[in-house]
Amino acid sequence: MAFLKKYKGFTIIETIVALVITMVCVGVAFTIMLNVEKSGNNYKKIQAHLYLLKELNRAKEGKKYIDENIDKENVKLVKRVIQYENIEKLYQLKITAFDNEGKKIDEVKELIIIDE
Numbered sequence: 001m002a003f004l005k006k007y008k009g010f011t012i013i014e015t016i017v018a019l020v021i022t023m024v025c026v027g028v029a030f031t032i033m034l035n036v037e038k039s040g041n042n043y044k045k046i047q048a049h050l051y052l053l054k055e056l057n058r059a060k061e062g063k064k065y066i067d068e069n070i071d072k073e074n075v076k077l078v079k080r081v082i083q084y085e086n087i088e089k090l091y092q093l094k095i096t097a098f099d100n101e102g103k104k105i106d107e108v109k110e111l112i113i114i115d116e
Helices: 012-062
Strands: 068-071 076-083 090-098 104-113
Touching: 012 076, 012 090, 012 104
Parallel strands: none
Antiparallel strands: 068 076, 076 090, 090 104
């Protein structure tokens, strides 16, 4: 009567509880991973915004109001000076930051008066 021997094992409820606990842990880990990836994008945006402000101040201090492209570490800045609403001597200085893939990250605009 060897086949009537009782074997120790897990019940179906214990197995389901273990699976639920595992799924909750995987869900929490996935959420944490997504938050970490999003924070990396925030860092890039903050870095680009600081580059924009620095370039804006540099242009205003040196009164260097010309169109140009500036390459930083992993950000490309595009500076444009356009006449504002056809008003004489009033221009808009617009500096836009792009990532390596050409996606727009951030932009600053400021009105300036240019006495030529």
